[in-house]
Amino acid sequence: xxxxxxxxxxxxxxxxxxxxxxxxxxxxxxxxxxxxxxxxxxxxxxxxxxxxxxxxxxxxxxxxxxxxxxxxxxxxxxxxxxxxxxxxxxxxxxxxxxxxxxxxxxxxxxxxxxxxxxxxxxxxxxxxxxxxxxxxxxxxxxxxxxxxxxxxxxxxxxxxxxxxxxxxxxxxxxxxxxxxxxxxxxxxxxxxxxxxxxxxxxxxxxxxxxxxxxxxxxxxxxxxxxxxxxxxxxxxxxxxxxxxxxxxxxxxxxxxxxxxxxxxxxxxxxxxxxxxxxxxxxxxxxxxxxxxxxxxxxxxxxxxxxxxxxxxxxxxxxxxxxxxxxxxxxxxxxxxxxxxxxxxxxxxxxxxxxxxxxxxxxxxxxxxxxxxxxxxxxxxxxxxxxxxxxxxxxxxxxxxxxxxxxxxxxxxxxxxx
Numbered sequence: 001x002x003x004x005x006x007x008x009x010x011x012x013x014x015x016x017x018x019x020x021x022x023x024x025x026x027x028x029x030x031x032x033x034x035x036x037x038x039x040x041x042x043x044x045x046x047x048x049x050x051x052x053x054x055x056x057x058x059x060x061x062x063x064x065x066x067x068x069x070x071x072x073x074x075x076x077x078x079x080x081x082x083x084x085x086x087x088x089x090x091x092x093x094x095x096x097x098x099x100x101x102x103x104x105x106x107x108x109x110x111x112x113x114x115x116x117x118x119x120x121x122x123x124x125x126x127x128x129x130x131x132x133x134x135x136x137x138x139x140x141x142x143x144x145x146x147x148x149x150x151x152x153x154x155x156x157x158x159x160x161x162x163x164x165x166x167x168x169x170x171x172x173x174x175x176x177x178x179x180x181x182x183x184x185x186x187x188x189x190x191x192x193x194x195x196x197x198x199x200x201x202x203x204x205x206x207x208x209x210x211x212x213x214x215x216x217x218x219x220x221x222x223x224x225x226x227x228x229x230x231x232x233x234x235x236x237x238x239x240x241x242x243x244x245x246x247x248x249x250x251x252x253x254x255x256x257x258x259x260x261x262x263x264x265x266x267x268x269x270x271x272x273x274x275x276x277x278x279x280x281x282x283x284x285x286x287x288x289x290x291x292x293x294x295x296x297x298x299x300x301x302x303x304x305x306x307x308x309x310x311x312x313x314x315x316x317x318x319x320x321x322x323x324x325x326x327x328x329x330x331x332x333x334x335x336x337x338x339x340x341x342x343x344x345x346x347x348x349x350x351x352x353x354x355x356x357x358x359x360x361x362x363x364x365x366x367x368x369x370x371x372x373x374x375x376x377x378x379x380x381x382x383x384x385x386x387x388x389x390x391x392x393x394x395x396x397x398x399x400x401x402x403x404x405x406x407x408x409x410x411x412x413x414x415x416x417x
Contacts, residue, residue, distance in 0.1 A: 001023065001024055001029055002022065002023065002024075003016050003021055003022065003023075003024055006024075006032055006033070006036070006057070008057065008060075008061055009060075009061055009064050009097075011064065011096040011097045011098075012057060012060050012061060012064070012093065012094070012096075012097065014095075014096045015060075015092060015093040015094055015095050015096055015097070016057075016093060018092060018093075018095060019092050019093055021053070024050070025049050025050035025054075026045075026049065026205045027043060027045040027049045027050055027051055027054050027203065027205045028050050028053060028054045028057075030203045030205065031043050031054040031055070031203045032054055032057060032058055034201050034203065035054075035055065035058035035177070035179060036058050036061060036062075038177055039177075039199075039200070039201045040177060040178045040179070040197040040198050040199065040200040040201070041178075041179050041180070041200055041201050041202075041203060042180050042181075042182075042185070042193055042197070042200045042201070042202045042203070043055075043179070043180065043181040043182070043203045043204075043205075044181075044182060044183070044184075044185055044202070044203070044204040044205070045181070045183065045203075045204070045205040049205055051150070051181045052085070052086055052089045052150075053089060053093065054181075055075075055148050055150075055179050055181065056086070056089050056090050056093055056094075057093060059073050059075075059090075059122065059146055059148070060090075060093060060094045060097055060099060062145065062146060062177075063097075063099055063121055063122070063145070063146075064097055064099070067098075068097075068098045068099050068100060068119075068121050069119060069121070070121065070143060071117070071120055071121065071122075071123065071139070071140060071141070071143065071144065072121055072122070072143060072144060072145040072146065073121065073122040073123070073144070073145060073146040073147075073148070074122075074123050074125065074141060074144055074146070074147050074148070074171075075122065075123065075124045075125070075148040075150060076125055076126075076127060076130070076147075076148065076149050076150065076155070076164060076167065077124060077125070077126060077150045077151060078126065078127075078150075078151050078154040078155045078158050078160060079126065079154075079298055080103075080105040080106075080107065080126060080275065080278065081269075081278070081282060081298065082150065082151060083103045083104075083105055083124045083125065083126055084103055084279070084282070086124045086150065087101050087102075087103045087124045090122060090124070099121040099122065100116075100119055100120055100121050100122070101120065101121065101122035101123070101124060102116040102117060102120040102122075102123055102124070103123075103124050103125070104117070104123055104124070104125035104126065104129050104130050104133060104139075105125065105126040105128075105129050105275075106126065106128055106129040106132075107274065107275040107278075108275045110129075110132070110133075110136075113129075113133070113138075114133070114136075114138045117133065117138055117139055123139070127155070127160045127163035127164055127167060128160075128163060130167060131163055131166060131167060134167070134170055141167075141170045141171050141172075142170075142171075142172060143172070144171050144172060144176050145175075145176050145177065146176060146177045146178075146179070147168075147171065147176055147177070147178045147179070147196070148178075148179045148180075148181070149164065149178075149179070149180045149181070149192075150181050151181065151182060151183070152180050152181065152182040152189045152192070153182045153183060153184045153185070153186060153189055153321065154325070156186060156188050156189055161188060161189075161192060164192070165192070165195075168195075168196055178196050178197045178198075178200070180192075180193050180196075180197065180200075183321070183324065183325060183328070184321050184324075213336055213337060214327055214330060214336075214337045214338070214339050215336070215337070215338050215339065216327070216339050216341075216358065216362045216363065217338070217339070217340050217341070217362065217363050217364070217365050218341050218343040218351060218362045218363070218364045218365070219233070219340060219341065219342050219343060219364075219365055219366070219367070220343045220344075220364060220366070221342050221343065221344065221372065222344065222372070222376060223344050223346075223376075224376035224377060225372065225374060225376075226314060226342050226344070227255070227258065228370075228374075229342060229367065229370065230244070230255075230312065230314060230342065231259075231262065232367055232370055233312065233340060233367070234259075234264065234292070236367070237310065237338075239291070239309050239310050240291075240307045240308070240309035240310075241285060241288070241291060241292075241293070241307050241308045241309060241310075242291060242292045242293070242308070242309065242310045242311075242312060243292075243293050243295065243308055243310070243311045243312070243326075243329050243330070244292060244293070244294045244295070244311075244312045244313075244314050245294075245295060245296070245297065245311070245312070245313050245314060245315065245317070245326050246294060246295070246296060246314045246315050247296070247315035247316075247318075248296065248315075249270035249271055249272050249296055251314070251315070252268045252269070252270040252294045252295055252296050253268050253270060253272070253294075255268070255294045255314065256268030256292075256294040259292055259294065264291060264292050265289065265290050265291040265292065266290055266291065266292035266293070266294060267280075267281045267284060267285070267290045267292075267293060267294070268281065268293070268294045268295065269281045269282065269285075269293055269294070269295040269296070269298065270295065270296045270298065271296065271298055281293065294314075297317070297322060297325075297326070308329050308330045308337065309330065309337060309338065310330060310337065310338045310339070310340065311326055311327045311329050311330045311337070311338070311339045311340070312339075312340045312341075312342070313326060313327075313339070313340070313341040313342065314342055315342075316341060316342075316343065316344070316347040316350050316351070317350070318350075319350075319353075320350075320353045320354050320356070320357035321357075323341075323354050323357065324357065326339075327339035341354075341362075343364070
């Protein structure tokens with residue numbers, strides 16, 4: 001099948017050509033015709049399967065006849081990064097249509113958003129700031145024709161479903177088309193769909209599991225050696241762009257700094273950053289300015305970078321679903337990708353759950369010539385500090401001799417211990 005088979009309006013077809021889209025993905029093939037027929041739709045598909053274009057293209061097709069200047073479509077997303085990503089897709093595919101979209105989220109000034117909203121045809125919004133605009137009466141949803149809830153399961157995980165229900169109360173009582181897309185479908189999301197959708201068609205592509213293009217590996221390691229093992233993995237692996245996930249904002253920032261100090265072009269993305277710095281991190285990672293992006297789960301669904309070759313879970317995710325979303329950042333668009341997870345003894349239960357989620361045991365690997373027995377801080381006696389330093393020195397010396405390094409590895413060990 002070809003995108004030409006959808007018979008999009010010529011100005012949309014020009015945007016598709018600009019984006020160099022030729023063959024639609026499975027979710028696009030199955031969802032676009034249903035949406036263009038005006039059906040409400042629940043789309044269940046793995047991350048990286050082309051869900052964004054699957055709803056953006058029909059939105060553009062529907063809005064063109066009415067002309068620009070009226071707010072007629074609303075897309076709700078859980079994170080700023082995902083909102084920006086969706087908006088970029090709209091701007092690319094709709095660049096010849098004259099339709100205007102605006103992103104609405106917190107952490108930035110509200111006045112520029114208010115000015116842009118006066119002429120917006122499409123809003124891509126995070127729930128909290130959209131409710132702020134509704135309260136200020138700076139957005140009017142009374143003539144809405146299309147509503148999209150994207151990554152609905154993450155909105156549930158982040159506690160946004162009550163806000164979404166409040167937003168829906170400001171929509172027309174009937175007459176608008178509802179689309180819901182998600183990688184997983186829990187009972188609360190199904191109930192939401194039942195409340196806002198009329199006889200929806202369900203489109204499911206694959207299972208709630210990682211894409212087949214991703215290779216998985218667990219690397220068992222003691223907690224105090226995780227940074228050293230991460231550095232060895234990066235050093236010994238041929239990579240393009242690498243996404244490293246941590247559990248906390250502090251650890252993401254700290255690890256990003258450490259990687260920079262040992263020579264990697266790295267940065268971090270976490271909730272404490274200003275929007276300008278978050279945008280710089282995202283854009284720098286996409287452009288190749290940064291080779292390594294260390295992030296919390298805030299980035300698990302907001303990054304669409306085709307050349308991410310590796311996802312490394314520095315910290316084990318909290319659920320199998322979070323694992324699927326994280327590694328969905330690699331192996332996209334039928335490209336091959338690798339997912340490495342640093343596995344500690346505390347992670348055994350989650351490891352079993354992940355094995356069940358992907359339907360097979362994840363391979364466990366060990367790095368040759370890596371000292372897995374190096375003692376942690378609790379094992380070091382202050383009275384024997386000099387002996388510990390000598391032991392470290394001998395280990396660093398052996399590593400330098402084996403790898404032919406003369407300095408960088410010493411700095412790496414110093415950062416870890």
